[in-house]
Amino acid sequence: MKKLIVNADDFGLHTLINQGIIKGYREGFITSTSLMPGAPAYAEAVALAKANPGLGIGVHLTLVGSVATVLPASQVPTLVGDDGLLPADYVAFAKRFYSGAVNRSELEAELRAQIEKALGTGLAITHIDSHQHTHVLPLVNRLVLKLCNEYNIKRMRIPKEPYGFSGGFTAGLGRKIGRCGLSFCADLAALAADGRGVRHPQHFFGMLAGGHLNAALVGNIIRALPEGVSEIMTHPGLDTAALSREFSWQYHWREELDAYLDAGNKELLERQGVTLINFGGLDK
DSSP states (O other): OEEEEEEEEEETSOHHHHHHHHHHHHHSOOOEEEEOTTSTTHHHHHHHHHHOTTSEEEEEEOSOSSOOOSSOGGGOTTTSOTTSSOOSSHHHHHHHHHTTOSOHHHHHHHHHHHHHHHHTTTOOEEEEEEGGGGGGSTTHHHHHHHHHHHTTOOBBOOOOOOTTOOTTOOOOHHHHHHHHHHHHHHHHHHHHHHHHTOBOOSEEEOSTTTTOOOHHHHHHHHHHOOSEEEEEEEOOOSOHHHHHHHOOSOOOHHHHHHHHHOHHHHHHHHHTTEEEOOGGGGGO
16 A cells, blocks of 8 residues: 655745645645744744644754754754854754764753644644754764653654655756765664654655655656655745745745645546555554
């Protein structure tokens, strides 16, 4: 049997992202999303989640992205820059973390605060993942799994896209190398999760083309889905032009949203016999 989770990242980062995710859930085949506890549109995202109880809700642990921490910056000074915000990307975080510049107790305290803030909403939290996948980095993953066990969060994203998979997307060498490194870390994280009793999908797609998915590329992924449970990671939004004025990532937010509203892809799911689930469906 083929089961598919379509998880929209960055819920809470911007109202146009929030509204795009909900549109993709109500009118398309997005099944799950990941809530950023420290993001500026977090309160709106929580309200939308409560109004759409069938949408799976995870915690998008955030250690990067130039956003604020949940704890006051003064309590986690080794996690933030002079501007009081988290590092821009995982490369900057990794350099700081593996050089020993990050205080491990501050890291744990911030991750705890993010999880507790999400749990405190009363929403049923289905899983853990993270912004730019920092939760699968060695040593960080050990801490995240410890917290999953402590807070009884039983499922996690494992972003191990197959090394040779392109799905029709033409990627540069840097993207390919980055995907290979992430998939390697994710393989190690999967073994650790299995040892901790934390469940995860068997297959993952949407990394190489992350931020650049469209109807054709999503259709290619659907055709390539193997047996078992797969996750597609996506970044939908209502208005690419408006979001591009806020973020420099060059994502194609509206094209990603339209990929899940596409009638052809909906029909393709039926023809391929794919069952849509969220992370809670891993237990069924």
